Amino acid sequence: MMDFWRRFRRNRGAVVGLCILVLVLLLSATASLLFPDSPWDMAAAPFMPPGEMGMLLGSDSLGRDVAAGIAHGARISLLVGAVSTAAALLIGVTLGAIAGYAGGIVDDALMRFTEFFQTIPSFVFAILLVAIFSPSIGSIVFAIAVVSWPPVARVVRAEVLSLRSREFVQAAEVLGKAPLAILLTDVLPNALSPIIVLSSLMVATAILTESALSFLGLGDPNLMTWGFLIGAGRSVIRIAWWMSVFPGLAIFLTVLALNLVGEGLSDALNPRLARRRA
Amino acid sequence: MSLLSIEGLTVALPPGGDRPHAIADISLSVDPGEILCVVGESGSGKSITANAMMGLLPKSLPVTSGRIRFEGTDLLALEPEAMRRLRGARIAMIFQEPMTALNPVMRVGDQIAEALRVHGAGRDAARRVPELLAAVNLPDPEALARSYPFRLSGGQRQRVMIAMALALEPALLIADEPTTALDVTTQMQILRLIKEIQSRRGTGVMFVTHDFGVVAEIADRVAVMQHGRIVETGPAKEVLNHPQHPYTRALIAAVPGFPSGEQATAASDARGPMAKDAVLVTRGVEKTYRRGGGWFGKPVTLRAVHDADFTLTRGETLGLVGESGSGKSTLARCIVRLVEPEKGEIAFHGTDLRPLTRIAWKPFRRRIQMVFQDPFASLNPRRTVGDIITEGPMTHGVSRSEALDRARDLLRLVQLDPGAMGRYPHEFSGGQRQRIGIARALAMRPELLIADEPVSALDVSVQAQVLDLLADIRKRLGLTMLFITHDLRVAAQICDRIAVMQRGAIVELGSTAQVFGTPQHAYTKQLLESIPGRGWTPPDLSGTVAA
Numbered sequence: 001m002m003d004f005w006r007r008f009r010r011n012r013g014a015v016v017g018l019c020i021l022v023l024v025l026l027l028s029a030t031a032s033l034l035f036p037d038s039p040w041d042m043a044a045a046p047f048m049p050p051g052e053m054g055m056l057l058g059s060d061s062l063g064r065d066v067a068a069g070i071a072h073g074a075r076i077s078l079l080v081g082a083v084s085t086a087a088a089l090l091i092g093v094t095l096g097a098i099a100g101y102a103g104g105i106v107d108d109a110l111m112r113f114t115e116f117f118q119t120i121p122s123f124v125f126a127i128l129l130v131a132i133f134s135p136s137i138g139s140i141v142f143a144i145a146v147v148s149w150p151p152v153a154r155v156v157r158a159e160v161l162s163l164r165s166r167e168f169v170q171a172a173e174v175l176g177k178a179p180l181a182i183l184l185t186d187v188l189p190n191a192l193s194p195i196i197v198l199s200s201l202m203v204a205t206a207i208l209t210e211s212a213l214s215f216l217g218l219g220d221p222n223l224m225t226w227g228f229l230i231g232a233g234r235s236v237i238r239i240a241w242w243m244s245v246f247p248g249l250a251i252f253l254t255v256l257a258l259n260l261v262g263e264g265l266s267d268a269l270n271p272r273l274a275r276r277r278a
Numbered sequence: 279m280s281l282l283s284i285e286g287l288t289v290a291l292p293p294g295g296d297r298p299h300a301i302a303d304i305s306l307s308v309d310p311g312e313i314l315c316v317v318g319e320s321g322s323g324k325s326i327t328a329n330a331m332m333g334l335l336p337k338s339l340p341v342t343s344g345r346i347r348f349e350g351t352d353l354l355a356l357e358p359e360a361m362r363r364l365r366g367a368r369i370a371m372i373f374q375e376p377m378t379a380l381n382p383v384m385r386v387g388d389q390i391a392e393a394l395r396v397h398g399a400g401r402d403a404a405r406r407v408p409e410l411l412a413a414v415n416l417p418d419p420e421a422l423a424r425s426y427p428f429r430l431s432g433g434q435r436q437r438v439m440i441a442m443a444l445a446l447e448p449a450l451l452i453a454d455e456p457t458t459a460l461d462v463t464t465q466m467q468i469l470r471l472i473k474e475i476q477s478r479r480g481t482g483v484m485f486v487t488h489d490f491g492v493v494a495e496i497a498d499r500v501a502v503m504q505h506g507r508i509v510e511t512g513p514a515k516e517v518l519n520h521p522q523h524p525y526t527r528a529l530i531a532a533v534p535g536f537p538s539g540e541q542a543t544a545a546s547d548a549r550g551p552m553a554k555d556a557v558l559v560t561r562g563v564e565k566t567y568r569r570g571g572g573w574f575g576k577p578v579t580l581r582a583v584h585d586a587d588f589t590l591t592r593g594e595t596l597g598l599v600g601e602s603g604s605g606k607s608t609l610a611r612c613i614v615r616l617v618e619p620e621k622g623e624i625a626f627h628g629t630d631l632r633p634l635t636r637i638a639w640k641p642f643r644r645r646i647q648m649v650f651q652d653p654f655a656s657l658n659p660r661r662t663v664g665d666i667i668t669e670g671p672m673t674h675g676v677s678r679s680e681a682l683d684r685a686r687d688l689l690r691l692v693q694l695d696p697g698a699m700g701r702y703p704h705e706f707s708g709g710q711r712q713r714i715g716i717a718r719a720l721a722m723r724p725e726l727l728i729a730d731e732p733v734s735a736l737d738v739s740v741q742a743q744v745l746d747l748l749a750d751i752r753k754r755l756g757l758t759m760l761f762i763t764h765d766l767r768v769a770a771q772i773c774d775r776i777a778v779m780q781r782g783a784i785v786e787l788g789s790t791a792q793v794f795g796t797p798q799h800a801y802t803k804q805l806l807e808s809i810p811g812r813g814w815t816p817p818d819l820s821g822t823v824a825a
Binding site: 166167168170171172173174175176177178181185186189190 | 614616639640643644646647648650651652655656657658659660661669670673674715718722
């Protein structure tokens with residue numbers, strides 16, 4: 001573990017990303033302390049530029065505090081990112097591992113099923129799902145998970161395919177271990193690094209997708225999110241630039257941070273790279 | 279004056295390595311028309327020496343001192359442009375891996391022509407290319423020049439590489455393990471070819487190898503390397519038959535010799551009355567691979583195993599020898615159900631294993647175990663050695679504490695410290711890992727051990743240790759063993775009987791002494807003739823190596 005941390009630390013970008021991510025997490029955790037009032041409440045006159053009337057990042061067209069919106073929105077954005085990624089991983093890893101390990105007809109069937117999802121443009125599909133199930137946090141998470149599992153299934157299948165012909169897996173077979181035990185103890189642990197890297201990038205994509213949905217007005221109407229803030233500021237961007245710029249920056253920094261951390265993880269988890277740098 | 283002389287060459291390793299220099303204070307010379315063999319185990323710096331001569335060292339390995347004189351000029355002082363003119367024209371190199379050394383999307387003839395063109399001899403290319411291909415004994419040079427590398431076998435590709443290296447009639451040929459990736463029969467052809475060309479043209483050859491058999495076959499002089507230093511040099515006969523340095527003595531002592539007739543008979547007598555007790559009988563096992571075909575094309579079929587019947591009696595070691603693609607590994611994998619044969623009977627103590635379901639097979643897993651070839655790929659890198667050894671018995675219902683006790687005993691048996699239990703495979707060397715693999719198989723207390731090329735990925739001295747260990751364990755535990763190898767010397771050392779496989783069929787089966795002494799089948803004879811250094815019997819150094 002210490003060894004892993006040392007290798008991760010060697011990638012400076014990844015450390016910066018991790019710091020940003022920790023800050024965003026802190027912000028979302030302390031949102032109700034920093035901004036005790038609801039972000040939906042009117043706190044000042046409308047269209048106050050940043051710094052005036054005690055509005056750190058200005059106020060929007062209804063006099064709501066943009067800073068409060070960002071802090072409270074962080075919670076939802078991160079939650080959506082994490083939960084939908086976890087759900088997508090659950091589907092993707094399960095299907096990918098089964099397809100790769102079973103092979104034959106099972107593999108063919110599962111991969112055609114995966115392609116069925118891959119051929120539909122993912123964002124259009126997400127809009128469709130949210131529209132059908134009516135916008136709520138649950139349906140948004142569901143929609144994002146449904147559109148983002150196919151790449152996971154593909155990566156896991158490819159890893160399992162290459163691992164299952166390795167000698168240590170054959171040795172486990174000769175020892176008489178059950179297929180599920182081989183999959184769980186021998187194959188999947190060795191496929192872990194690409195999965196972790198992929199999932200850190202998926203969290204970033206999920207946050208972007210959620211923002212895009214909210215921007216189009218398909219967000220949960222009861223929850224403040226970054227996408228909603230940008231969507232609300234879009235029509236008045238020429239008189240109140242701060243309404244869309246600051247939430248936009250928040251999304252940009254968080255996604256950047258996640259990508260940097262993902263890259264750092266991929267370096268740190270790759271033993272060959274690690275040895276070269278050591 | 280010698281063609282090439284290296285004086286005090288030292289190449290630094292990046293800081294933090296296990297030693298400060300990749301090679302230190304190397305002095306060598308090659309005369310025209312002479313073959314110098316540089317021998318050493320992996321990591322001894324022999325390839326670095328070869329690459330330094332061609333100016334192929336990576337920037338992280340700078341030459342810190344010394345001189346390389348070639349025909350009077352110092353190569354290290356040359357400008358890159360001048361070095362480039364020399365490379366290929368006066369000094370040529372052949373690499374180990376013929377599969378990757380040719381450009382896959384360029385015709386063979388064009389690649390040789392390119393080598394000529396680069397050095398301004400492109401005009402003669404049309405005439406010279408077939409000539410060169412013929413010179414390396416390739417059939418139908420005209421047609422071959424027009425084919426792409428993927429159509430050629432490994433041996434043919436290596437010949438093309440040699441043709442390319444010889445295109446400009448270099449004065450010095452550097453060969454870095456050119457036959458290591460090839461089968462024995464092909465290896466012999468390539469060795470003969472190099473020797474023939476060298477004597478015909480008077481080329482000086484520096485031949486890098488790890489195999490003392492190859493040295494005995496072609497070397498005029500030998501330089502033995504250890505840890506980046508030359509520990510012994512001299513005429514081949516001297517070094518091979520009267521080695522002076524302890525390291526050379528240890529290496530040569532580790533080369534498996536051939537059994538004398540009496541030894542083999544003694545071994546079969548020792549098995550005594552139990553010899554009739556059949557452990558494993560295979561009858562009519564067949565495995566055919568089909569590939570491609572699609573909807574319209576005809577599928578390619580390969581009969582990997584057919585006509586491979588044998589009987590394994592209790593306590594004996596049967597060697598399965600053959601070249602790559604002969605089906606020996608497939609046959610072994612059929613026995614443990616890693617590959618499912620279409621036909622035939624695999625009877626273990628009278629029970630046919632082939633039709634059994636996965637569940638019905640499970641009790642037999644305990645009694646039949648396998649040791650794998652690659653010590654780096656056969657251990658799960660994410661589990662500790664303790665977990666690796668105990669998981670087999672625990673799968674079969676042995677309690678954790680008992681499995682751990684057993685694992686500690688086994689580690690002692692394979693001469694590893696029981697403290698190794700908590701460590702991960704990557705902390706061990708190749709030989710140690712192979713011991714762990716053996717311990718894993720033995721933890722199941724099997725009756726039948728199948729060893730699939732267990733020593734072919736190891737250096738010769740480590741190989742000897744692992745072979746000794748296997749022989750010792752076999753005697754102590756009364757194991758029956760099926761030993762798969764491509765190396766006839768190894769087979770001769772450890773096996774009671776030998777089955778020779780060719781293209782999926784066993785073509786000859788007999789006691790080791792019979793097979794080596796009076797081979798019946800033409801292929802067996804060919805294999806035996808191809809053993810490098812057949813005429814050389816390693817001197818008996820057993821009394822003196824102890825130091």
